Amino acid sequence: MFGTEIMMTTTKVFKPLPEQQKIIDSTEPSIKVKAGAGAGKTTTLASYSEARPKKKIMYLAFNKAIQTEAESRFPKNVVCRTTHSIAYGKEGVKYKQKLAPGIRAIEVSRKFSVNIGHAYAGITTLNAWLHSADKAITQEHAREAGVPNNNILKAMQIAKETWDVMIRTDDLSVPMVHDGYLKLYQLAGHQFNGFDIVLMDEAQDDPTRSPRAS
DSSP: OOSEEEEOOOOSSOOOOHHHHHHHHOOOSOEEEEOOTTSOHHHHHHHHHHTOTTSOEEEEESSHHHHHHHHTTSOTTEEEEEHHHHHHHHTGGGGGGGBOSOOOHHHHHHHHTOOHHHHHHHHHHHHHHHTSSOSSOOHHHHHHTTOOGGGHHHHHHHHHHHHHHHTOTTOOSSOBOHHHHHHHHHHHTOOBTTOSEEEETTGGGOSOOOOOBO
């Protein structure tokens, strides 16, 4: 997915190190940067943006706190948004009447007439899929969720049935969660029309991991 991978080391006061300057100067169409806490990732991205004042840039943050901080640090040619706010505008808004922070096992148990244990296994399998870049629910998501081998197929079935109801706007029995409409956004393959460059900070925390400018 990425054309170049660059490692960054930690620096307390930002003065571009060779690897940071390499990022700022890069002309590669796609770059993946690996860096630890305090390595100056956001500052490097801000400097990258400042070096391209004529480019329209979208900066994607995983949460509101990161977005707010970025808005005070990035130049005016950068629009700072959270991935969820972008996805909400495209997919989530139609589910505003059934949005919830999570799915309760009792809701799934009642809807599909299964016991609480099976309901919980189905939900955790679904959540594992929502937090992946995968297009379909598989046995690997059930295993990742810690479902015992003898319950994997049942958990997959419940996860798929739960998702099918979750994405229906006319059925409120299973709520839409925020990572649900983010997954819909990913599956739809939306592009960021009108932007020359897309920057994604803390991409490892984002299940979509697929920003595309056009």
